[in-house]
Amino acid sequence: MNRTVPLVLAVALFMEQMDSTVIATSLPAIAADIGTSPVTLKLALTTYLVALAIFIPVSGWMADRFGPKRVFRAAIAVFVVGSVACAFSNSLGAFVLSRFLQGMGGAMMTPVGRLVLVRATPRKELVSAMAWLSVPALIGPIAGPPLGGFITTYFSWHWIFLINVPIGLVGILVSGRVLPEFPMQPTGRLDVAGFVLSGLAASGLVFGLSVISLPALPPIVGLLTVLVGVAATVLYIRHARRTSTPVLALGLFRNRTFRAAIVGGSLFRVGVGAVPFLLPLMFQTVFGLTPFESGLLTFASAFGAIAMKFTATTALRLGGFRHVLVIAALLGAFSMGVNAYFTPSTPHGVIIAVLIVAGLLRSLFFTSANALTFADVSDREASQASSIAAASQQISIAMGVAIGGGVLEATSFFTGTALGLDAFVNAFLIVSCISALAAVPFFLLPPETGANVSGHGRRRSGTGDGQAQAAE
Numbered sequence: 001m002n003r004t005v006p007l008v009l010a011v012a013l014f015m016e017q018m019d020s021t022v023i024a025t026s027l028p029a030i031a032a033d034i035g036t037s038p039v040t041l042k043l044a045l046t047t048y049l050v051a052l053a054i055f056i057p058v059s060g061w062m063a064d065r066f067g068p069k070r071v072f073r074a075a076i077a078v079f080v081v082g083s084v085a086c087a088f089s090n091s092l093g094a095f096v097l098s099r100f101l102q103g104m105g106g107a108m109m110t111p112v113g114r115l116v117l118v119r120a121t122p123r124k125e126l127v128s129a130m131a132w133l134s135v136p137a138l139i140g141p142i143a144g145p146p147l148g149g150f151i152t153t154y155f156s157w158h159w160i161f162l163i164n165v166p167i168g169l170v171g172i173l174v175s176g177r178v179l180p181e182f183p184m185q186p187t188g189r190l191d192v193a194g195f196v197l198s199g200l201a202a203s204g205l206v207f208g209l210s211v212i213s214l215p216a217l218p219p220i221v222g223l224l225t226v227l228v229g230v231a232a233t234v235l236y237i238r239h240a241r242r243t244s245t246p247v248l249a250l251g252l253f254r255n256r257t258f259r260a261a262i263v264g265g266s267l268f269r270v271g272v273g274a275v276p277f278l279l280p281l282m283f284q285t286v287f288g289l290t291p292f293e294s295g296l297l298t299f300a301s302a303f304g305a306i307a308m309k310f311t312a313t314t315a316l317r318l319g320g321f322r323h324v325l326v327i328a329a330l331l332g333a334f335s336m337g338v339n340a341y342f343t344p345s346t347p348h349g350v351i352i353a354v355l356i357v358a359g360l361l362r363s364l365f366f367t368s369a370n371a372l373t374f375a376d377v378s379d380r381e382a383s384q385a386s387s388i389a390a391a392s393q394q395i396s397i398a399m400g401v402a403i404g405g406g407v408l409e410a411t412s413f414f415t416g417t418a419l420g421l422d423a424f425v426n427a428f429l430i431v432s433c434i435s436a437l438a439a440v441p442f443f444l445l446p447p448e449t450g451a452n453v454s455g456h457g458r459r460r461s462g463t464g465d466g467q468a469q470a471a472e
Contacts, residue, residue: 004178005116005117005120005121005129005178005179005180006117006121006129006130006132006133007132008171008174008175008178008179009072009113009114009116009117009133009175009179010132010133011167011171012072012076012109012113012168012171012175013109013110013133015079015164015167015168015171016079016105016106016109016110017144018143018144018147019083019102019106019144019160019161019164022143022144022147022148022151022160023044023045023144023148023160026148026149026151026152026157026160027041027042029152029157030095033157034089034090034091034092034094034095035091035092036092040092041092041095043092043096043217044092044095044096044099045099045210046207046210046211047096047099047100047103048099048100048102048103048106049103049206049207049210049394049398050100050103050203050206050207051099051100051101051102051103051104051106051107052103052106052107052206053107053199053202053203053205053206053207053391053394053395054107054199054202054203055103055104055107055108055199056107056110056111056202056387056390056391056394057194057195057199057202057247057248057387057391058190058195058198058247058387059071059107059108059111059112059383059386059387059390060111060115060247060248060383060384060386060387061187061190061191061247061383062108062112063111063112063115063383063386064184064185064187064383065184065185065187066184067181067182067183067184068112068115068116068119068182068383069116069175069176069179069180069181069182071108071112072108072109072112072113072116072175072179073172073175073176074108075105075106075108075109075112076105076109076168076171076172076175077105077168077172078101078102078104078105078108079102079105079106079109079164079168080105080164080165080168080169081101081105082098082099082100082101082102082103082104082105083102083161083162083164083165083168084161084162084165085097085098085101085102086098086099086102086161087158087159087160087161087162088158107390110390111386111387111389111390112386113133114133114370114386114389114390115382115383115386116179116182117129117130117133118374118379118382118386119182119379119382120179120180123374123375123452123453124452124453124455126371126374126375126453127312127313127316127367127368127371127453127454128312128313130312130367130370130371131308131312131313131363131367133370143299143302146295146296146299147295148160150292151163153292185380185383187245188244188245189245190247191243191245191246191247193239193243194236194239194240194243194246194247194248195247197232197235197236197239198232198236198247198248198391200228200229201229201230201232201233201235201236202229202391202394202395203229204225204226204228204229204230204232205226205229205230205233205398205399206229206394206395206398207222207225207229208221208222208223208224208225208226208227208228208229209222209226209395209398209399209401209402210222210398210401210402211225212226212402212405212406236248237250248384248387248388248391249381249384249388250388252377252381252384252385252388255376255377256445257372257375257376257445257449257450258373258376258377258385259441260372260441260442260444260445260449261369261370261372261373261375261389262373262388262389262392263441264325264329264369264438264439264441264442265366265369265370265373265389265392265393265396265438266392266393266395266396267396267434267435267437267438268329268332268333268365268369268435268438269393269396269397269400270396270397270399270400270403270431270434270435271332271333271336271400271431271432271434271435272362272397272400272435273396273397273398273399273400273401273404274336274400274401274403274404274427274431275336275339275358275400275404275428275431276298277400277401277404277405278339278404278408278424278427278428278431279294279297279298279339280294280295280298281408281424282339282342282421282424283297283298285419286419286420286421286424287344288344297348297351297352297355298355300351300352300355300356300359301355301356301358301359301362302359303356303359304355304356304357304358304359304360304361304362304363305359305360305362305363306363307356307360307363308359308360308361308363308364308367311364312363312364312367312368315364315368316368316371316453316454316455316456317454317455317456318456319456320447320448320449320450320451320454320456321368321371321372321375321442321445321449321450321453321454321456322442322443322445322446322447322449323447324364324368325368325369325372325438325439325442326439326442328361328364328365328368329365329435329436329438329439329442330436330439331361332358332361332362332364332365332435333432333433333435333436333438333439334432334436335354335357335358335361336358336428336431336432336435337428337429337432337433338354338358339354339424339428340424340426340427340428340429340432341425342354343421365438370389371450371453371454372449372450372453373385373389374453375449375450375452375453376450400431403427403430403431403434404427404431407423407426407427407430407431408423408424408427411423411426411427
């Protein structure tokens, strides 16, 4: 496999993933500098997620219409411009608008980057390529908090954004030379009504869930926004059934493999979204650690994510998608539940060991699930599959944070006590149970599912090689 393509894509996605979390540590410094409060400035975090939710659905149409390579490079440019605008913002309004611009670029980078990888990689090598691409998605959110704290403490919060400029420029130049050219796919006119409805649906759910979990606005605002998102979702489903070329082709869910990958991945991602929110909060508010000490502990799971990159291909070849994903989902959910048993007296070495194993299991799960998403999808349908996968990712992560935060609030309310260790125990156990449900849709798949991608069973029969040749 030509590793240059996934590495170039991975660097760009790492920049986007890390930037989306690095700001959380620096909120107080940014708020003081632009004359607002950290709680109010959390709107900037939500604004970024809203921009992702609005523009991810249209990313597939854009890639087909103008070519994925061109759209990917343009997305990096938009993200860099938004980063510069954030660095020079001197008011809340300017910062929020700059984050929205950044989100527009990020909305195109992730799904279009994944699309480039799928079209540039033979199906039998897709797992290995996805392993390289999955690492930044797992490391970025973990590396963000300690890096943000370091830059803000020893330099200035402005460099959080300005550091994206050289990375982005190199990414644009290198991707222009390395990424292959793809012919533009025939597309009809943009489904404007579908774009509006899908944008309202996804942004309503993401914004509402974010407001519920981050009290920058009254919770009733979040609840009403979620209801708007649900209503728009229902309207979009009705619209998509009557439209020949909807912006998101829900007909892909008739594909059993694709449906299992999206549903199972979304359930598991609820826990993955909640844990990076819950762990630092527990370490700082209950254990009394500093933000930097907390960040160094949570960064341990990145080592597990990197280690799994070298073993995912072998695991899938030996066990197949069904067995690997069922085991990874159950063990990964169990590793989330183990966090409930951490106490202030737990040795840091034990915490680090648990987090490394958890990172390894999450990496195995997402490398496998991401590859399975495209296992039975044609190249023509890949752009739609990538958009749907990216949209479901944002919604499920927001849902995880909302559920985790909601359990903390509910525990404090019903016990009448301040936020304590019991609240975190409840939150970790609940989100781990939800993540364990991810094993169900994969367990219902046939054992030979995705053999053309995993290579499982090829030595026992010739079907795998024939399928691989057909897919290529």
